[in-house]
Amino acid sequence: MRKSMLRRWHARTGLVALLVVVTAVCAATANAGRTSVLTGAPYSPACSLGSSFLDSLAARGSARGERQEPNLNQVLEEVPADFHPNTANFGATIPVYMHVIRSGNAVEQGNVPNSWIRKQVEALNLSYAGFYGGVDTGFRFELAGVDRTTNARWFNMTPGGEDEFKAKRALRQGGPDALNIYTVDGGRLLGWAYFPSGYESRPSVDGVIIAFGSMPGSAIPGYEAYNLGFTATHEAGHWLGLYHTFQGGCNANGDYVSDTPAEKGPAFGCQVGRDTCLEAGVDPIHNYMDYSDDPCYFEFSAGQAERMQAQYLFFRS
Ligand SMILES: [Ca+2]
Numbered sequence: 001m002r003k004s005m006l007r008r009w010h011a012r013t014g015l016v017a018l019l020v021v022v023t024a025v026c027a028a029t030a031n032a033g034r035t036s037v038l039t040g041a042p043y044s045p046a047c048s049l050g051s052s053f054l055d056s057l058a059a060r061g062s063a064r065g066e067r068q069e070p071n072l073n074q075v076l077e078e079v080p081a082d083f084h085p086n087t088a089n090f091g092a093t094i095p096v097y098m099h100v101i102r103s104g105n106a107v108e109q110g111n112v113p114n115s116w117i118r119k120q121v122e123a124l125n126l127s128y129a130g131f132y133g134g135v136d137t138g139f140r141f142e143l144a145g146v147d148r149t150t151n152a153r154w155f156n157m158t159p160g161g162e163d164e165f166k167a168k169r170a171l172r173q174g175g176p177d178a179l180n181i182y183t184v185d186g187g188r189l190l191g192w193a194y195f196p197s198g199y200e201s202r203p204s205v206d207g208v209i210i211a212f213g214s215m216p217g218s219a220i221p222g223y224e225a226y227n228l229g230f231t232a233t234h235e236a237g238h239w240l241g242l243y244h245t246f247q248g249g250c251n252a253n254g255d256y257v258s259d260t261p262a263e264k265g266p267a268f269g270c271q272v273g274r275d276t277c278l279e280a281g282v283d284p285i286h287n288y289m290d291y292s293d294d295p296c297y298f299e300f301s302a303g304q305a306e307r308m309q310a311q312y313l314f315f316r317s
């Protein structure tokens, strides 16, 4: 049943909806000739708005970690309109396979300690249970396996490149419901992820990539604002079918979640009170699916939980 519905959906939307994960580009250089969605208030680490927009871009350009993601030209499909699962008592435990990719044996070479891995799974569990705020999404995470691979090329993989695909073909475990997390250097990226609807056509690339410096316990320079483990929470949100809260800007569908107020572009730092769309409500800067710093994040909304549950039940269970 699921498969035939899926195929029909593919046929209907195959050539239409080329929706991408993100088009945000933080660095001024990379921004040339591209449409920036950075149209909100400028980033400022102190949450004051003193510095100029370009200064803040330049400052972020030298940062180690960036809450930005590559454009992977992925299609994120909606579940069919007539798919209404009963999620009243929803609960799902997701097996997590942690693939540590390193260039050597030192922590700085990506050889993360087991304690970071344990804390990372705990951060996933607490954030998805609503421990820090927001709702209990019903998702829980259980460490199913850890492997370590020494490969400098894979450690320095770039999004959508041959090294990423080779590493995943070699390492991926489990079926559509298994969350495979690959820890890599990341370069200036904190992470990237693949949507649930892509699993059927490309199962081997399914999963989440995170910069190892973003894991809880990390004191890697440059990740001071991103080392509570919420990069994995954010990427797992995409993996469960969530858009960014700033998807679509102030336009009608936005992130396809009705209880997250629309926002014109990503919020960085912790811009409390930011309000970039006329629609009621201030920007959801505390939402895990915005681009705020880790300490600013604390919630998923009820609508996001519902969306993740439906996407999971349709595409991953
Ligand atoms: Ca919304």
Ligand SMILES: [Ca+2]
Residues within 6 Å of the ligand: 261, 262, 275, 276, 277, 278, 279, 280, 281, 282, 283
């Ligand atoms: Ca508003």
Ligand SMILES: [Zn+2]
Residues within 6 Å of the ligand: 021, 022, 069, 234, 235, 238, 244
């Ligand atoms: Zn994202």
